[in-house]
Amino acid sequence: MGIGALFTAEFWAMGGHGFFVWSAYGFCFAVLAALALGAWRMTARAERELAALDPERAARRRNG
């Protein structure tokens, strides 16, 4: 079975258990995306504030 399965109703039905399979995958990737976004924002913000306080060091890091 190839990628064409994506366009069949049976694939999405998952043998009648589509609700369970898709809610598991949906939840998993939604939460992981939120985690990634949160981590990225937290780090970017802290590093931005640090750079504002300490411009010389930030410049050295960018060059090094």
Add this chain to the structure above:
Amino acid sequence: MAASGGRGLSPARRRKRTRLYLVLGGLAFLALAVGLVLAGFRDNIVFFFGPSEVAAGKVDPGRTFRLGGLVKDGSLARPGGTDGAVLFTVTDNAAEVRVRFAGLLPDLFREGQGIVALGALDGEGLFVADEVLAKHDENYMPAEAVEAMKRAGTWQHGEGGPGTAEPGYAPEGQ
């Protein structure tokens, strides 16, 4: 850091060593305590009792508990009462308990399958279940492979094939 040997430790390093022993000692103590507690409460933490434990009189009639075991092959009966109840026997290959259940059975329910039922014993030793859950083992197999084995007559569910190795159902304290 690694240059100075074990003897003649500076006060700072001695403190570090003391803290290391404190943490390790504390952990060992904690692990021992938790292990003892879990071992002591093992009977209370069990999610279900097996038929052997029921036969040994570990549970009184009328008390609600969970019964776990395999649905005995050929034991499933549908008497066809008004509530649509089914009767089957739960076994751990040492003892058996007859179960009556009126309700929705899980998809995985069938003869030879592991189940866990919530209910109570009536006066005659019949287990009247309010809920039946399916317990499966750790083996996974492609459906097609099992179909092929069934066609070839090499599939043995219920007698040594996958699905019978259910160590979880061994009688307690074996």
Add this chain to the structure above:
Amino acid sequence: MHRFANPGRFMRVARRVRPWTLGAALLLLPVGLYQALIASPPDYQQHDTVRILYIHVPAAILAQGAYVLMALGSAAFLIWKHPLGDLSARAVAPIGAVFCLICLVTGAVWGKPTWGTYWVWDARLTSMLILLFLFIGYMALANAFDDPARGDKPAAILAIVGIVNIPVIKFSVYFFNTLHQQSTLFSAGGPAMPPEMLTPLALLGGSFAAFFLWLFAVRLAGEFAKVRLRAIRGGLIRRERPAESRPSASARGTR
């Protein structure tokens, strides 16, 4: 190993591995999803719901791995006052909590069609829920004080004490009667699973593990920057002479 003990150098290494870990995670993800959802066969008992396994099991392993990392970091902080230990533990805690939550939620929606229930209080499920509470408790304790440095020690002690839960999770299915089945991957005769089911598990597991490392490297950089920020704002480091490593709590007392 010693050269990684220098926080500045360690942070540079962590920064360098970031694109590689993210690249590996994003590369493995579509292949793994294809294998998990399309190419792999349905199970003989569970049919298509077995596909939940391919995210449930990696999440469970990574949640426990995160806890071990958190406890080791906390121990390094408590015993050797190593600043990286505390930072690693703080960085990994939310990651572990989220993977633990994924494990619990995917397990619940897997349990409904197979077992017949979303949740039971058996030893395996309960000990896994305790793991989630330990992560949450650690984060709450670590951030409970106005001066975050004051939360370091109580949180580290909680993390170390909670490590006893890890073997409890592992052996719960062997020691107690549980509804949860025993380990498929680590069963006596090798994985109780055919290769066509192990493939999606390995691919998605690899993707999740790489993503975990990326998250860890990113969060670690953030925690590192936050500590430096606090130090600068507290006047501990003069701006014209920035120190390479973070001043530890004990250094503050002696200054």
